[in-house]
Amino acid sequence: MEATTSRSPSKLRGARAGRRRGRIRWRRFPLVFGAAVTLGAGTVVTTTAAEIPVSFAVAGSPFTVTAERLEATGATQFASFRADGEGTRHPVAVVGIRSARISGLCQSAVTRSPFGAATLVIRSGAPAPVRAEHLALDLSRLTGNMTYKSVEMGRDAATLNGSGVTGPAGTYGQQARKLSIENMRLKAWSLTAGMFSLAGADMSVRRGERPCT
Template sequence: MTTTAAAIPVSFAVARSPFSVTSQHIEAEGAVQFASFRQDGSGGRHAVAVVGIREAKLYGLCQSAVAHTPFGTVTLQIHSDGQRPVKASQLVLDLDALRGDMSFGSVKMGRDASTLDGGGITGPAGVYGQQARTLTIEHMRMEAWSLTAGMFSLSDATMDVRAGEHPC
């Protein structure tokens, strides 16, 4: 993956399995989206929706990643306090799926991805893109291959690792 988050070039191969993120409520300013591919560490290619978000507040965040190890399956989970938001800026996500009740403000669909100017990233010329000045999602559930951010701040967060599969 090669992208720019927080004006810092980032390049890495994604893991061979996506991770899950859920949130009760998200409020975002400046969001863009376009289609692309990402390569994992073993050379596999995955179709993704690349999403850029300038600023976001996420309430009731849960992030989980299931790993299949030689000793069995384990799940890493991170939870945030549902009352105080997780704050993030200059987010770039490579999504496999996104579900929830979404509301877009000042949306522009069908833009060439190379001309997007609402979320801090652009895509390749000739690729379908869309952007919105605001984005709100209720009961969000996403499967992502990667996430980069200029800043990601969690209050009263907990992280634990448990045996077995325990996705958010």
């Protein structure tokens, strides 16, 4: 004869609640693109755009991103300010992009310390382009050969509808249905994304100041 055991309904409910409390809600874990990126040779994807912090203190210096080509759908831009950890406010060009494909991407961040400088470098693998969705960048500088399609300049930043990123009412804004940039080089204080995927990527840390060029 087999022995059987039973639990009261209250004990069963308590056990289920304990299991729920012990679970990790992975969808709420944001992945920061930059110095805190953990990157292997596969693909890195951030959380959904709704789960990215709306505001955070930026590092004390901008990082560098270069690319052979960026092809974007739905791009918006307006001017604003971002504060670093010490409270210093930096003027930025806020750029929103609904979706993008980026070829030949290189991202670098220089860290300076009493022991010298070190540079974190992340490169995308070839030939697959980087895929990104719902991007928001705070730029201090951008250079390259840019082409806009269906562009609107002088639009109130609060009414921008191209990327999902809007600015304060009364602020100058502009947007385009399509944007392409060749030989892109930018300095950014921050970057957030609903999805950022790098296939076959490589990350390295080098002594000295060796930013992407």
